[in-house]
Amino acid sequence: MAEMNMLHAINSALRIAMEKDSTMTVFGEDVGHFGGVFRATSGLQDTFGRARCFNTPLTEQGIAGFANGLASNGMTVVAEIQFADYIFPAFDQIVNESAKFRYRSGNEFNVGGLTFRTPYGGGIAGGHYHSQSPEAYFTGTPGLKVVVPRNAYQAKGLLLASIRDPNPVVFFEPKRLYRASVGEVPEGDYEIELGKAEVLQQGKDITLLGWGAQMEILEKAAEMAAAEGISCEVIDLRTLSPWDVNTVAESVKKTGRLLINHEAPLTGGFAGEIAATIQEECFLYLESPIARVCGLDTPYPLIHEKEYMPDALKTFEAIKACVAF
Numbered sequence: 001m002a003e004m005n006m007l008h009a010i011n012s013a014l015r016i017a018m019e020k021d022s023t024m025t026v027f028g029e030d031v032g033h034f035g036g037v038f039r040a041t042s043g044l045q046d047t048f049g050r051a052r053c054f055n056t057p058l059t060e061q062g063i064a065g066f067a068n069g070l071a072s073n074g075m076t077v078v079a080e081i082q083f084a085d086y087i088f089p090a091f092d093q094i095v096n097e098s099a100k101f102r103y104r105s106g107n108e109f110n111v112g113g114l115t116f117r118t119p120y121g122g123g124i125a126g127g128h129y130h131s132q133s134p135e136a137y138f139t140g141t142p143g144l145k146v147v148v149p150r151n152a153y154q155a156k157g158l159l160l161a162s163i164r165d166p167n168p169v170v171f172f173e174p175k176r177l178y179r180a181s182v183g184e185v186p187e188g189d190y191e192i193e194l195g196k197a198e199v200l201q202q203g204k205d206i207t208l209l210g211w212g213a214q215m216e217i218l219e220k221a222a223e224m225a226a227a228e229g230i231s232c233e234v235i236d237l238r239t240l241s242p243w244d245v246n247t248v249a250e251s252v253k254k255t256g257r258l259l260i261n262h263e264a265p266l267t268g269g270f271a272g273e274i275a276a277t278i279q280e281e282c283f284l285y286l287e288s289p290i291a292r293v294c295g296l297d298t299p300y301p302l303i304h305e306k307e308y309m310p311d312a313l314k315t316f317e318a319i320k321a322c323v324a325f
Contacts (some may be wrong), residue, residue, distance in 0.1 A: 004185040009156035011074035028080030063095035071111035078093035099143030112166040123176035126316040127302040131267035133264035146241040148212040157192030174213035203233035206257040256287035288325035
């Protein structure tokens with residue numbers, strides 16, 4: 001075990017995967033000798049050479065198209081989109097090509113060895129072009145897996161599992177936690193199963209559900225609720241597509257209440273899909289309406305970032321309202 005922040009954990013995962021798979025390449029804007037804008041790929045080009053870790057032109061559509069081509073020829077590919085806000089020029093390549101490669105060929109060919117890494121979310125005063133949380137756009141696309149880690153340990157295990165998964169994966173990294181999330185991480189190889197949520201805290205009064213950077217917010221809100229005598233069960237979804245319906249439904253049947261927290265805007269956010277599914281699964285068990293504490297339906301505001309964020313206080317007030325319903 002070693003003390004690592006999330007960037008070190010991601011770098012360690014990439015290094016281990018490249019050591020064990022000679023077909024693996026890593027590329028994106030400035031990821032070569034510079035190590036990427038956040039330095040997540042530092043040292044990889046020095047170790048593995050310019051043929052396996054290299055810079056691309058500033059064209060996200062080209063990065064995704066090139067990634068599809070390499071992966072369709074059997075290579076393992078990790079392509080970095082420098083900010084999730086700039087994944088949209090690559091949207092057509094990802095949702096119309098990556099996601100459908102296997103289906104359209106009847107499994108004669110695929111791009112299963114493809115992973116897109118991209119930093120998402122606010123909290124760094126990045127303004128409206130460097131703070132968005134676009135994960136929900138990809139959850140509605142059959143053929144893609146969508147993964148979001150909450151800390152350094154999770155980031156390494158989930159990234160290694162994503163790289164080795166036989167399906168294309170979009171891996172969203174909470175950039176607010178890149179250097180803030182520090183913990184004990186195994187130096188060796190390990191994987192965390194995709195599609196499986198984790199219950200972080202047992203409780204009996206309400207289920208709190210989130211992913212990524214918002215898990216820290218949920219844990220703080222749960223502490224505040226505990227001081228008021230409210231027992232919260234806290235669950236990290238980790239994989240949004242496919243998401244772990246059974247673990248969430250079992251929890252809600254026990255607590256009778258569900259609060260979903262995410263940083264993306266409320267309308268069209270993934271919380272809506274979760275709420276619809278859980279009310280179908282748990283309708284007769286619900287003691288209050290399913291609550292959503294999310295970002296605002298506005299472009300991400302630089303000057304009002306604090307007001308925009310679904311923080312612990314907003315979550316705590318929503319918990320109390322659910323329990324008092």
